[in-house]
Amino acid sequence: MATPVMNAATSEKKASTQTVTLGKSLNMGLRAAMEADPKVLIMGEDVGKLGGVFRITDGLQKDFGEQRVLDTPLAESGIIGTAVGLAIRGFRPVCEIQFDGFIFPAFDQIVSQVAKLHFRTQGRVRLPMVIRVPFGGGIGAVEHHSESPESYFAHTAGLKVVSCSNPVDAYWMIQQAIRCDDPVLFFEPKRRYYEKAELDFDAKPEPLFASRVLRRGTAATLVTYGPSVKVCLESAAAAAEEGKELEVIDLRALSPMDLTPVFESVRRTGHLVVVSEAPSEASLASEVCARVQEECFYSLEAPVLRVTGFDTPYPPSKLEEDFLPDLDRVLDAVDRSLGW
Amino acid sequence: MDPETVSVSGGPNHPLPGLVTAGDAAARGRHKRTPGVDKLGERMSSPEQWTHPEPGVGPAATAATPTAEQVIAGLRATSEGGPELVQLLTPEGERVADPRWDPYVADVTEEDLRSLYRDMVLTRRIDREANALQRQGQLGIWVPLLGQEAAQIGSGRALKAHDMAFPSYREHGVAWCRGVHPTELLGIFRGTDHGTWDPMEKRFHPYTIVIGNQVLNAAGYAMGQRFDGKVGDDDGEATICYFGDGATSQGDVHEGFVWASVYDAPLVFFCQNNQWAISEPTERQSRLPLYQRARGYGFPGIRVDGNDVLATLAVSRWALDECRHGNGPVLIEAYTYRMDAHTTTDDPTRYRLSDELEAWKLKDPIERVRVNLVRHEHADHDFFDSVQADSDQLAAELREFCVNMPDPPKERMFSQVYEDGNAVLDAQRDAYLDYAAGFAERTVGHSAERTVGHSAGGEH
Numbered sequence: 017m018a019t020p021v022m023n024a025a026t027s028e029k030k031a032s033t034q035t036v037t038l039g040k041s042l043n044m045g046l047r048a049a050m051e052a053d054p055k056v057l058i059m060g061e062d063v064g065k066l067g068g069v070f071r072i073t074d075g076l077q078k079d080f081g082e083q084r085v086l087d088t089p090l091a092e093s094g095i096i097g098t099a100v101g102l103a104i105r106g107f108r109p110v111c112e113i114q115f116d117g118f119i120f121p122a123f124d125q126i127v128s129q130v131a132k133l134h135f136r137t138q139g140r141v142r143l144p145m146v147i148r149v150p151f152g153g154g155i156g157a158v159e160h161h162s163e164s165p166e167s168y169f170a171h172t173a174g175l176k177v178v179s180c181s182n183p184v185d186a187y188w189m190i191q192q193a194i195r196c197d198d199p200v201l202f203f204e205p206k207r208r209y210y211e212k213a214e215l216d217f218d219a220k221p222e223p224l225f226a227s228r229v230l231r232r233g234t235a236a237t238l239v240t241y242g243p244s245v246k247v248c249l250e251s252a253a254a255a256a257e258e259g260k261e262l263e264v265i266d267l268r269a270l271s272p273m274d275l276t277p278v279f280e281s282v283r284r285t286g287h288l289v290v291v292s293e294a295p296s297e298a299s300l301a302s303e304v305c306a307r308v309q310e311e312c313f314y315s316l317e318a319p320v321l322r323v324t325g326f327d328t329p330y331p332p333s334k335l336e337e338d339f340l341p342d343l344d345r346v347l348d349a350v351d352r353s354l355g356w
Numbered sequence: 357m358d359p360e361t362v363s364v365s366g367g368p369n370h371p372l373p374g375l376v377t378a379g380d381a382a383a384r385g386r387h388k389r390t391p392g393v394d395k396l397g398e399r400m401s402s403p404e405q406w407t408h409p410e411p412g413v414g415p416a417a418t419a420a421t422p423t424a425e426q427v428i429a430g431l432r433a434t435s436e437g438g439p440e441l442v443q444l445l446t447p448e449g450e451r452v453a454d455p456r457w458d459p460y461v462a463d464v465t466e467e468d469l470r471s472l473y474r475d476m477v478l479t480r481r482i483d484r485e486a487n488a489l490q491r492q493g494q495l496g497i498w499v500p501l502l503g504q505e506a507a508q509i510g511s512g513r514a515l516k517a518h519d520m521a522f523p524s525y526r527e528h529g530v531a532w533c534r535g536v537h538p539t540e541l542l543g544i545f546r547g548t549d550h551g552t553w554d555p556m557e558k559r560f561h562p563y564t565i566v567i568g569n570q571v572l573n574a575a576g577y578a579m580g581q582r583f584d585g586k587v588g589d590d591d592g593e594a595t596i597c598y599f600g601d602g603a604t605s606q607g608d609v610h611e612g613f614v615w616a617s618v619y620d621a622p623l624v625f626f627c628q629n630n631q632w633a634i635s636e637p638t639e640r641q642s643r644l645p646l647y648q649r650a651r652g653y654g655f656p657g658i659r660v661d662g663n664d665v666l667a668t669l670a671v672s673r674w675a676l677d678e679c680r681h682g683n684g685p686v687l688i689e690a691y692t693y694r695m696d697a698h699t700t701t702d703d704p705t706r707y708r709l710s711d712e713l714e715a716w717k718l719k720d721p722i723e724r725v726r727v728n729l730v731r732h733e734h735a736d737h738d739f740f741d742s743v744q745a746d747s748d749q750l751a752a753e754l755r756e757f758c759v760n761m762p763d764p765p766k767e768r769m770f771s772q773v774y775e776d777g778n779a780v781l782d783a784q785r786d787a788y789l790d791y792a793a794g795f796a797e798r799t800v801g802h803s804a805e806r807t808v809g810h811s812a813g814g815e816h
Binding site: 083088089091093094096097098099100101102103104105106107121124125128129133134135136137138139140141142144173174176196197198272273274 | 549550551552554555556561562564566569571572573574575576577578579580581583584607608611612614615618771772773774775776778779780781
């Protein structure tokens with residue numbers, strides 16, 4: 017296995033770029049973080065011998081041992097609750113919640129302890145822990161395996177929330193999240209685990225809590241994150257064929273959000289469509305709408321539109337293509353905005 | 357399970373705010389429409405399909421809904437704690453020999469016993485003073501420990517300096533043993549802060565108010581002690597975690613038992629069974645004595661007279677030693693009684709009889725030590741007078757501190773939410789402080805005028 021490391025001495029031995037899947041880049045990022053800091057632990061269900069149900073932690077227990085990669089008992093509150101104690105003890109636990117819909121048994125620990133201990137103790141207790149969550153739909157799964165629960169956590173003060181959308185970000189963001197001294201919810205777009213990109217190990221990574229403009233455009237702005245980034249890039253490519261250049265911004269950080277590039281973009285385009293798989297009510301998409309109208313009121317040529325999952329429970333998978341924002345719904349919203 | 361709670365009915369099929377009209381897309385032929393929401397209720401099994409025993413049949417039904425008389429009878433039957441109860445000092449102050457447990461308190465001198473007595477008296481005085489401060493409006497609420505002094509001082513004094521303790525929110529006596537001055541607890545109940553001690557310096561975690569949460573946090577901490585190689589000999593570290601009889605019903609406590617056992621964590625689960633979870637008796641939490649639950653998880657469980665400071669000290673020392681040598685975890689059920697209300701907002705006269713309290717007064721944890729000290733002439737009038745004077749002094753300090761506590765500055769609300777900061781929150785703080793500055797003249801002297809418990813809410 018290639019072993020990307022952060023010190024120059026060993027990285028000289030291999031090529032500085034490699035084509036990897038998003039899943040593999042997370043695996044490599046976790047490995048690099050574990051090599052860089054012996055206090056980093058991986059905890060979760062089936063993360064050891066099996067390497068996780070998505071193989072994100074593949075090979076790590078073999079190389080780092082059972083005391084650093086813990087196959088935990090099957091209880092999510094236990095995973096997070098004991099990680100809190102380990103973090104207090106000086107470890108940096110990286111917890112895996114196997115699927116988005118299984119995070120709720122841990123919701124109490126996350127909201128009541130993980131989010132609040134730092135504030136409760138006025139900084140005397142730090143909780144540098146990461147909670148990895150494969151999220152979103154589009155994989156034809158049964159119930160509870162396709163949800164987008166990120167808003168619950170972005171709504172909770174004391175937590176930081178990020179989502180990667182591509183292999184390059186995944187590699188750097190997971191390491192940055194682990195180094196962060198605040199607890200970080202790390203949402204991984206599970207249906208993009210097998211997307212590939214060229215990863216340059218010598219590149220200087222973007223800051224963790226910064227959004228990125230992925231495609232420049234003038235006609236309208238698309239703001240999105242996680243699995244919908246690819247949808248928006250494809251929508252922008254299709255729109256370009258019709259002569260409309262759309263700007264695409266990947267939020268990356270969901271709490272706190274870095275909306276400065278969004279404001280700057282909307283001031284140029286006057287049109288904004290926010291795209292997310294999560295249901296729209298009280299969502300991150302709603303937050304973007306609220307903040308943009310506060311900051312860019314006189315620049316807007318049309319109401320800000322949202323293209324999101326519906327306000328239903330995630331449907332049986334035969335209906336998920338209708339539930340998930342796709343190219344048609346995104347372009348339909350763009351058309352309605354431009355035709356306002 | 358109540359079948360009513362699992363039946364699902366179809367909700368109204370109202371227009372959905374997230375729906376972006378797909379009309380244009382459909383016209384382009386690139387998007388398929390689907391029929392409306394299914395009637396979920398028709399697909400679910402109806403309540404009639406759920407099988408359950410007829411009400412009132414079998415011991416399970418009886419156990420699940422005991423009458424008031426059964427509860428009281430059960431309490432009386434178990435009020436001695438049963439034959440398994442470890443006791444070294446009877447309610448009458450007699451020292452009982454016990455070959456298993458005597459070695460764990462063999463080193464306790466007369467002076468040590470006087471010191472345990474003193475700690476219990478001071479703890480009770482702290483508790484009563486704080487209760488009075490609440491009654492006088494100086495605290496928003498207080499959580500009395502009256503009656504649980506021996507359980508807390510006995511276990512708290514068993515800890516070594518490098519051991520770690522995770523309290524719930526009633527462990528004022530344990531706080532005292534960890535060197536946390538009672539003034540550092542007051543802010544929690546006055547509404548000025550969430551506790552001001554340094555948890556790592558004192559090796560005493562912040563109070564945890566959500567029932568049972570701290571048990572998992574303690575299990576993780578104890579796992580860390582093991583991972584750090586600090587377990588295995590006389591100098592090993594251990595962790596103690598406090599929770600009540602009500603908490604034993606929480607999933608987090610069950611998960612804490614599981615985690616601590618499968619990771620061999622050096623963790624003493626210290627359950628103070630004070631008989632009541634607000635209004636619910638222990639019989640509502642468990643069919644069997646709580647200490648017996650440990651067996652199902654594969655570690656020892658023991659019931660100690662929680663009103664006996666010597667027995668609690670002995671059993672806690674044993675349990676902590678087991679843990680520091682790598683034989684953890686251990687469950688201790690300290691059998692005691694909450695002699696006051698759950699909190700100052702509670703009214704126990706609505707759910708328990710006063711003769712129960714009268715019966716437990718005869719087993720008072722402080723009185724039996726006093727009787728023992730007097731009977732064996734291990735303490736004289738001067739000693740008791742000095743303890744009295746010390747507790748008066750402490751109470752006066754507490755009162756003086758409490759009534760002079762300043763309200764926190766507004767910016768405290770925004771402080772230390774994050775370790776690495778948050779630009780969005782910083783902007784929100786600056787905007788609010790600017791806004792609030794416009795009311796500057798109104799905030800002068802506000803700490804003297806404001807009533808505790810009615811702090812201003814968020815205004816933005």
